[in-house]
Amino acid sequence: MNIELKNIHKHFGKIHANKGINLNIPSGTIQGVLGENGAGKSTLMKILSGFIQADPGSEIILDGKPVVIHSPADAIRFGVGMLHQDPLDFPPMRVLDNFLLGIPGKLFPNRKEIAQGFSRLAREFDFSLDPESYVDSLTVGERQQLEIIRLLWLGARVFILDEPTTGISATQKEKLFATLKKLPEQAMTIIFVSHKLEDVESLCDQVAVMRAGELVGEVKPPYRTQKFVEMMFGKMVTLGERQPARAGETTLSLNNISLEDVRLQIKNINLDVKAGEVIGLAGMEGSGQGMFIRACAGLVRPVGGRIQLNGQDLTAKSYHKFKHAGVNFLPAARLEEGLIPGLSLTEHFVLAEEPKGIFIDRAAGQKLAEERIQSFNIRGTPPSMVEALSGGNQQRAELALLQSPLSLVLLEHPTRGLDIESVIYIWGKLKERCKQGASIIFISSDLDEILQYSDRLLVFFSGKVSQPMNASKTNVEALGQLMGGKGWAEMGDEHA
Amino acid sequence: MLKGRLGGFLFQLIALLLAFGFVSLILISVDASPGDAYKNMFTGSFGSMRKFAEVLVAFVPLLLVTAGLLVTFSSGLWNIGVEGQVVLGAIATTWVFRYFLESGLHPALAVTLAIFGGMLGGALWASFTGVLKVFGGVNEIFGGLGLNFVSTALTIYFIFGPWKRPGVASMSGTVPFPDEFSLPLLLNLRISPWALGIALIGIVVVYFILQGTYFGLRLKAVGKNFRAAYLLGIPTWQYSMYSFLICGALAGAAGAMQVAAVYHRLIPSISSGYGYLGLMVAMLINYKAIWAVPVALFFAALNIGSIQLPILMKLDSSLSGILQGVLVLFVLLAEGVRQKLAKKA
Numbered sequence: 001m002n003i004e005l006k007n008i009h010k011h012f013g014k015i016h017a018n019k020g021i022n023l024n025i026p027s028g029t030i031q032g033v034l035g036e037n038g039a040g041k042s043t044l045m046k047i048l049s050g051f052i053q054a055d056p057g058s059e060i061i062l063d064g065k066p067v068v069i070h071s072p073a074d075a076i077r078f079g080v081g082m083l084h085q086d087p088l089d090f091p092p093m094r095v096l097d098n099f100l101l102g103i104p105g106k107l108f109p110n111r112k113e114i115a116q117g118f119s120r121l122a123r124e125f126d127f128s129l130d131p132e133s134y135v136d137s138l139t140v141g142e143r144q145q146l147e148i149i150r151l152l153w154l155g156a157r158v159f160i161l162d163e164p165t166t167g168i169s170a171t172q173k174e175k176l177f178a179t180l181k182k183l184p185e186q187a188m189t190i191i192f193v194s195h196k197l198e199d200v201e202s203l204c205d206q207v208a209v210m211r212a213g214e215l216v217g218e219v220k221p222p223y224r225t226q227k228f229v230e231m232m233f234g235k236m237v238t239l240g241e242r243q244p245a246r247a248g249e250t251t252l253s254l255n256n257i258s259l260e261d262v263r264l265q266i267k268n269i270n271l272d273v274k275a276g277e278v279i280g281l282a283g284m285e286g287s288g289q290g291m292f293i294r295a296c297a298g299l300v301r302p303v304g305g306r307i308q309l310n311g312q313d314l315t316a317k318s319y320h321k322f323k324h325a326g327v328n329f330l331p332a333a334r335l336e337e338g339l340i341p342g343l344s345l346t347e348h349f350v351l352a353e354e355p356k357g358i359f360i361d362r363a364a365g366q367k368l369a370e371e372r373i374q375s376f377n378i379r380g381t382p383p384s385m386v387e388a389l390s391g392g393n394q395q396r397a398e399l400a401l402l403q404s405p406l407s408l409v410l411l412e413h414p415t416r417g418l419d420i421e422s423v424i425y426i427w428g429k430l431k432e433r434c435k436q437g438a439s440i441i442f443i444s445s446d447l448d449e450i451l452q453y454s455d456r457l458l459v460f461f462s463g464k465v466s467q468p469m470n471a472s473k474t475n476v477e478a479l480g481q482l483m484g485g486k487g488w489a490e491m492g493d494e495h496a
Numbered sequence: 497m498l499k500g501r502l503g504g505f506l507f508q509l510i511a512l513l514l515a516f517g518f519v520s521l522i523l524i525s526v527d528a529s530p531g532d533a534y535k536n537m538f539t540g541s542f543g544s545m546r547k548f549a550e551v552l553v554a555f556v557p558l559l560l561v562t563a564g565l566l567v568t569f570s571s572g573l574w575n576i577g578v579e580g581q582v583v584l585g586a587i588a589t590t591w592v593f594r595y596f597l598e599s600g601l602h603p604a605l606a607v608t609l610a611i612f613g614g615m616l617g618g619a620l621w622a623s624f625t626g627v628l629k630v631f632g633g634v635n636e637i638f639g640g641l642g643l644n645f646v647s648t649a650l651t652i653y654f655i656f657g658p659w660k661r662p663g664v665a666s667m668s669g670t671v672p673f674p675d676e677f678s679l680p681l682l683l684n685l686r687i688s689p690w691a692l693g694i695a696l697i698g699i700v701v702v703y704f705i706l707q708g709t710y711f712g713l714r715l716k717a718v719g720k721n722f723r724a725a726y727l728l729g730i731p732t733w734q735y736s737m738y739s740f741l742i743c744g745a746l747a748g749a750a751g752a753m754q755v756a757a758v759y760h761r762l763i764p765s766i767s768s769g770y771g772y773l774g775l776m777v778a779m780l781i782n783y784k785a786i787w788a789v790p791v792a793l794f795f796a797a798l799n800i801g802s803i804q805l806p807i808l809m810k811l812d813s814s815l816s817g818i819l820q821g822v823l824v825l826f827v828l829l830a831e832g833v834r835q836k837l838a839k840k841a
Contacts, residue, residue, distance in 0.1 A: 341720060
């Protein structure tokens, strides 16, 4: 199926997520869509698959006919099917039942007939799916196969795959790619959304690169990784002078730390952080940096290794012990994890302080709130509810909750979605903490921010962690390559 | 208008009118005069000193239960097990009384100990729900509901088992305690000023805990965002347990009042449904302690006022329950509509 996207715009409130995208995908093509987190890839794909509607004036033309897609069910009627990052199936049911669920119409489906059709399709693509097995016993790769068969059965002729290689093994990936390469022979069109350079390079016939809501370019083979990175991250802009840290005592010391969750394994991280030092963590979302920073906060327990803070052993201690020892963690999800909707700014500041006695001194609380609001430049009043504040002000409120003194500040996306003045202001506040002897570890998807504000940095790529790199001796291109999974072999000294 | 305090009041007033209108329609549909019914309910509850004393007798346990529920609601917990906690308070109080029956202990001391025993019993029963929730991952609604059934069974077991009347056990309960094992009553009325005092102290203490203490603020933080409260350094599961214990103790006190000031023995339906009614009061006042006294008094008056309806009008006394339920639903509905409109505006 031939797809034409014309002048696609999408606003979410003030955010302009898609800024006039024009893209032509000929029938039988494997089209790559590349971009970092927040570039607008997912928005564009959700528009095409009917989950959200584009702003008026946007046009979608399928095989020459303009269409309006109101819902995912609409999309599949037009032949557009989407494979989600997390398969949307019903794990406690059998494969065949899952398959039947998506099929419209009859009250009493003909199980036998459909089972035969299922097996025929599975054979065609060399899938080994037992229709009677339960979905929760399948691997992520097999669930993707189930989803592909389901979409084929429903008559999909366009397949949108959103980050399909996250969380599957190398062999499963090969198998998936082999399947995907077969589909275009039958005039199917595939849209492959990813941030993994290698995957895109090995699979796609042409690649569209997005950055900050815009389509910055279309590329055909032969691909040059360098070029992709430039397009994805833009040219480096220098944000004024860097301030090197004066190396002090070691605050956080990680010795052979290993971490594990369902998707990732990180092995043997060694890191000594000095007082006053800022460590940036770079990597695509879900590459392991989130788990790492939570391990530093005591929220995730490492499966091996030792954590020390100022010489005190904190291995396998609780989050509250970490906090007591001078570690504060500010999560990215402000209203979900950082702040308490329904409580006022005053109440937040009172909560974050050590209680003095039983009764709250209201006058003192009010005064504390006024001081903090002023010194952190929060646009709000002491009785303002946190959910009524803007994002930047919520972030400042979170920062104002940090204890004093502190040894280690852990931040997830401290400036995501904030305007440039807020970014500079917040980093000013954080650097003050460094002067007082705190170390900072932060995650950001903004490479300029990482290069600008950190002294050293670590790059994460699906569980691999680079050696600490000196931020002044690297650049956006080198980081972008590592984040996309390139150039790890050349580093030589990386962790397994 | 939609967002201010006045707007909220206006919507609640509309809800109140709608509730009465709805119940009036029901009455008309069975050929009863709504005006007469409401008038009879009013005189049935406020018509004489004796009747008003009866209202206060119902008001005491209802207010204690509501006070306890304000604590659990603040920490985000649906303590539906409060009914069973009232029952266990009553059982524990009976047990303490029986223990001191022949001991020669000063009756005033025995009564005091029995009330504390009741509070302890309620708290212990609530802690079961808490432990199931915190360590077993059992939702407090299911745990509490299950334990409510167990508590009813326990009452029956005691009345027909170990504590049965000499001769033949009966649904009328255990043998009544001697007169000195009772909270002193006012004149020849059935209300004990002590019980009333305890209930009022209960709600005042809860009001101050929730309004002015670090403990209350932390409870609210846990209730509104468990995860963020944890990250802020609040020992979250401990706070969940504290709130179960406090609510259990207050519900237990309600059970103790039923035994020590009203029935003077253990009877099968000792809680009289005040636990569930307290849930309705707490919802109706939108979890604000300041409104607990008037609304609990209103609900108690409805309960008592409807008692004579079968005799006077051949209407079932469950009319008060219908009115209470309808009222809660309309108030919740009005609040929902108001928020929806406020969002659009």
